Structures are given as structure tokens and as C-alpha cells.
Amino acid sequence: DTAVSQTPKYLVTQMGNDKSIKCEQNLGHDTMYWYKQDSKKFLKIMFSYNNKELIINETVPNRFSPKSPDKAHLNLHINSLELGDSAVYFCASSQKGVTYEQYFGPGTRLTVT
Amino acid sequence: AQSVTQPDIHITVSEGASLELRCNYSYGATPYLFWYVQSPGQGLQLLLKYFSGDTLVQGIKGFEAEFKRSQSSFNLRKPSVHWSDAAEYFCAVGAFGNEKLTFGTGTRLTIIP
Numbered sequence: 001d002t003a004v005s006q007t008p009k010y011l012v013t014q015m016g017n018d019k020s021i022k023c024e025q026n027l028g029h030d031t032m033y034w035y036k037q038d039s040k041k042f043l044k045i046m047f048s049y050n051n052k053e054l055i056i057n058e059t060v061p062n063r064f065s066p067k068s069p070d071k072a073h074l075n076l077h078i079n080s081l082e083l084g085d086s087a088v089y090f091c092a093s094s095q096k097g098v099t100y101e102q103y104f105g106p107g108t109r110l111t112v113t
Numbered sequence: 114a115q116s117v118t119q120p121d122i123h124i125t126v127s128e129g130a131s132l133e134l135r136c137n138y139s140y141g142a143t144p145y146l147f148w149y150v151q152s153p154g155q156g157l158q159l160l161l162k163y164f165s166g167d168t169l170v171q172g173i174k175g176f177e178a179e180f181k182r183s184q185s186s187f188n189l190r191k192p193s194v195h196w197s198d199a200a201e202y203f204c205a206v207g208a209f210g211n212e213k214l215t216f217g218t219g220t221r222l223t224i225i226p
Contacts, residue, residue, distance in 0.1 A: 004156075031212055040218070041151075041201055041218070041219045041221075042216075042218055042219075043157075043203065043216040043219075044216075045213060045214070048212055048213070050212070055212060056212065056213055090156060090157065092157075094212065096212060097210070100145050100162075100164075100207050100209075100212070100214075101147060101159050101162050102159075102214060103159070104149075104156040104157040104158070105156050106155060106156045107155075107156050
């Protein structure tokens with residue numbers, strides 16, 4: 001059974017478009033995250049939600065908006081896509097205050113042309 | 114602020130040889146330390162973690178790491194590498210009460226026959 005899943009796995013789109021990436025975890029965790037991995041493999045946290053509440057919000061353009069309908073889902077919507085948004089986006093989850101290790105999804109490779 | 118340094122960008126090792134990947138961290142309090150592995154096109158998989166107690170921790174796939182507070186290090190080791198160990202390895206630091214993990218820039222491991 002997949003623990004943390006993301007859809008789609010690949011996303012190719014043009015500049016200016018709006019797109020969404022979805023994430024679901026079946027680990028029973030209460031905290032979820034979005035990371036961006038650039039072409040140099042540098043991994044940077046973008047957002048984190050705990051029980052649907054935003055707890056980490058790094059310096060990310062307003063064009064990125066996370067949404068957590070429930071604690072098992074965290075979606076990422078990106079408006080007006082730019083070339084620099086091309087990256088691999090990873091979703092992760094953990095159990096707050098218990099284990100701290102994070103479990104990652106397979107990633108979504110976003111290519112903006 | 115917490116930070117992680119992985120001094121080696123790329124390491125090449127012969128199959129069957131021993132391996133040590135270096136990780137140095139900076140954090141004021143007692144850190145939580147992690148090693149993750151990322152195979153090509155995959156998400157990050159947790160290899161091992163250190164929270165407290167025994168400073169030598171065992172992980173999956175035959176890996177181990179040693180926490181040395183005096184050197185602010187958490188180096189990853191394996192006595193004999195296999196071709197399937199070729200991947201990108203990330204060290205990460207967190208702390209009690211802080212859901213944010215800070216990742217190093219990664220070390221790419223190449224295995225030669």
C-alpha cells in the first residue's frame with residue numbers, strides 16, 4: 001500500500017497557466033508538507049499543515065497556495081506558472097511531536113515551457 | 114537557525130568497498146538527525162534517525178551512522194556497498210518541538226564495478 005501518494009507524477013504546462021498537485025497520505029499522520037527540489041537537488045520546505053492548519057510558511061511567492069481539506073490531504077495550487085517554477089515537488093507527512101521523521105511521496109516533476 | 118553541511122558533492126566507490134558520507138550540522142540544542150536516500154526518479158526514503166541514547170544507530174539496507182556531538186557530525190557508513198546503493202544521500206536536522214527539517218545539499222554516490 002502506498003503511504004504518501006501524489007498526482008500527477010509528471011506535469012508539463014505553459015507559462016501563465018494554473019495547475020494543481022494533489023497529495024494524500026494513509027499513515028494516519030497529522031502533519032503534511034510541501035517541498036521543492038530544484039535542478040541541483042536542493043530540497044527546500046515550502047509549507048506545512050498540522051490538522052488542516054498552516055504551521056510553516058516559508059518565503060514562497062503568493063502564486064503558490066496550499067490547501068488542506070482534511071489531515072490526510074494537502075494540495076498545492078500554482079497560479080500564473082513561470083519558467084522558474086520548473087522543479088520536482090515533494091509531499092511529505094509526519095506525526096507532530098511524536099517521531100519527527102517525515103515520509104515522502106514519489107514527487108511531481110513540473111516542467112514549465 | 115539550524116543548518117546542515119554535506120561537504121562531498123559526489124563520491125565514487127568500488128562495489129564491495131566501504132563507504133562513509135559526511136554530515137555536519139549546526140544547531141543550538143540537541144538535534145534530531147536523519148539520513149535519507151533518493152534513488153533516481155524516486156522520492157526520499159528514510160535510512161535511519163538519531164533522537165537520543167546510543168550514538169551509533171543502525172538503519173535499513175545495512176547502513177549505520179554515528180552521532181558525535183563534539184564534532185557536530187553524523188556520518189553515514191556502510192561496510193560494503195552494492196551497485197544498488199548508487200543514489201543521492203541527504204542528511205537532515207530537526208529538533209524537539211520544531212516540525213521543520215533542514216536538509217543538506219546532498220551527496221551523489223556512484224558505484225563502479
